[in-house]
Amino acid sequence: MKKYVEISNYFRNKIVEGKYKANDKLPSESEVGAKFDASKMTVKKAIDILVDEGIVSKRRGAGTFVKSINPIEMEQMVMANQFRGTTALNPNHDVTSTVHLFETVKSPENVASKLNIAQNAPVYKIERVRNIDGKPVVMETTYMPVAIVPSLSLGDVESSIYDYLEHELKLAISTARRIITVRKATTLESERLSLEPHDPVAVVEQVGFLNNGSAFEYSFSVHRYDEYAFEIILHRKVT
Amino acid sequence: MKKYVEISNYFRNKIVEGKYKANDKLPSESEVGAKFDASKMTVKKAIDILVDEGIVSKRRGAGTFVKSINPIEMEQMVMANQFRGTTALNPNHDVTSTVHLFETVKSPENVASKLNIAQNAPVYKIERVRNIDGKPVVMETTYMPVAIVPSLSLGDVESSIYDYLEHELKLAISTARRIITVRKATTLESERLSLEPHDPVAVVEQVGFLNNGSAFEYSFSVHRYDEYAFEIILHRKVT
DNA sequence: AAGTGGTCTAGACCACATT
DNA sequence: ATGTGGTCTAGACCACTTC
Numbered sequence: 235m236k237k238y239v240e241i242s243n244y245f246r247n248k249i250v251e252g253k254y255k256a257n258d259k260l261p262s263e264s265e266v267g268a269k270f271d272a273s274k275m276t277v278k279k280a281i282d283i284l285v286d287e288g289i290v291s292k293r294r295g296a297g298t299f300v301k302s303i304n305p306i307e308m309e310q311m312v313m314a315n316q317f318r319g320t321t322a323l324n325p326n327h328d329v330t331s332t333v334h335l336f337e338t339v340k341s342p343e344n345v346a347s348k349l350n351i352a353q354n355a356p357v358y359k360i361e362r363v364r365n366i367d368g369k370p371v372v373m374e375t376t377y378m379p380v381a382i383v384p385s386l387s388l389g390d391v392e393s394s395i396y397d398y399l400e401h402e403l404k405l406a407i408s409t410a411r412r413i414i415t416v417r418k419a420t421t422l423e424s425e426r427l428s429l430e431p432h433d434p435v436a437v438v439e440q441v442g443f444l445n446n447g448s449a450f451e452y453s454f455s456v457h458r459y460d461e462y463a464f465e466i467i468l469h470r471k472v473t
Numbered sequence: 474m475k476k477y478v479e480i481s482n483y484f485r486n487k488i489v490e491g492k493y494k495a496n497d498k499l500p501s502e503s504e505v506g507a508k509f510d511a512s513k514m515t516v517k518k519a520i521d522i523l524v525d526e527g528i529v530s531k532r533r534g535a536g537t538f539v540k541s542i543n544p545i546e547m548e549q550m551v552m553a554n555q556f557r558g559t560t561a562l563n564p565n566h567d568v569t570s571t572v573h574l575f576e577t578v579k580s581p582e583n584v585a586s587k588l589n590i591a592q593n594a595p596v597y598k599i600e601r602v603r604n605i606d607g608k609p610v611v612m613e614t615t616y617m618p619v620a621i622v623p624s625l626s627l628g629d630v631e632s633s634i635y636d637y638l639e640h641e642l643k644l645a646i647s648t649a650r651r652i653i654t655v656r657k658a659t660t661l662e663s664e665r666l667s668l669e670p671h672d673p674v675a676v677v678e679q680v681g682f683l684n685n686g687s688a689f690e691y692s693f694s695v696h697r698y699d700e701y702a703f704e705i706i707l708h709r710k711v712t
Numbered sequence: 713a714a715g716t717g718g719t720c721t722a723g724a725c726c727a728c729a730t731t
Numbered sequence: 732a733t734g735t736g737g738t739c740t741a742g743a744c745c746a747c748t749t750c
Contacts (some may be wrong), residue, residue, distance in 0.1 A: 256589055256686070262514040288682075289688070301687075301688070302589040302688045350541035365641075408708070410706070411704050412707060412708045414653060414705075415675075417673060417699070418673055433657070434657055434673025434674070436675075443530065445532055448496070459656055459657070463652055464654075465653075467648060468648070470648065470649075
């Protein structure tokens, strides 16, 4: 176990359990270093993880303090800020896919631009509706370069594309760039999502990257308005 | 100038200018260290900033590589992931406020819970519509504890509350927790935002925190569907 | 003045990828 | 085998807050 993970886990647990309460001061870096037999740099790295998670804040010259968040909210925050496919996010629910389209096409210009590949390079085009406990919640249109994801099968598309990428192809998914917008559903979307015409939808446009830097996925996800929420912790850049 | 900022700026510029292109390998940490007379830790910190910004990725044993993003997208990404008020985000537009409500009330239970203050503690309740170039784009309902923000005036509310907090009260805003959802506009909202009844809106629920860990703001922002976009870079937790 | 976190070093050892 | 990035140290100096 990495020492900085051990230290940050220790304090995260104490905070979530309520041993450290809102506005309490954590021990100083030197005290923590003595307790865990760790150097200053390691302690700093450990506590900076909690700062990134948004549960403590540091002030030079003063110390490190637990934020004013009540314990219930705190637990939710600790769960947040990961990115996963629909399947992984709903472990206690039955997630299925209805595949409406699965074909190989020449990459249109806008897709080629997002994936940074040559126009007309072959890409999969996949349209599917994801259902949670039988209810349609999101309609996804996904493009993936055939060069990066060879021999994708209908079976993979019906279950979990991410599982196929990670476990079969051993590709490592690292980051995603996501843009969230809102609009009215089209006729097709309202049919597939069991909505009224012109009901609101959340549109999530995403470009996914592997850890070698290649874009492997460009997708539009159209979410039912009553089944979408996105939570994020923002840090102000001071510059 | 901090050395790690200098180094990360150097490489960010090279990448944005196209001197380093997609999938190019950056110099190794030791080479960069020699060039800038910096230690390994400092170089690592510098390059990790670019990883957080989503423009390069690192692979242990292999090196650091520029991501597959075309140069136009790259510039946009460098701007992203800050949090600012409406005023700061629209420097080239005329941002005004129409204040519909500005009063001091006893904190309701749900607000007290978000701000982690006592129920019935005095809070400002502010309802205002923000207009960009004269067009209403977002309706905000904001609660702020009177204890933290004494003597807030109508003038501040009409211009920029953040300016008042930072420049008059010298409070340092550090992070925010934001939850984005989608729904249909209420009658009141559609009137104030010049929308048709039941047009879609994006609802951004936000809790803002100061440097010292106190929550200073709990707000609901109801955005016109055609004037809202939110961009974020996500990093997969590997655990 | 004392204590705090922020930056930085010059080294060490390790895990991993490439050749 | 070599080179890469990841972790960690023991110490230094600095900027800032608090008393």
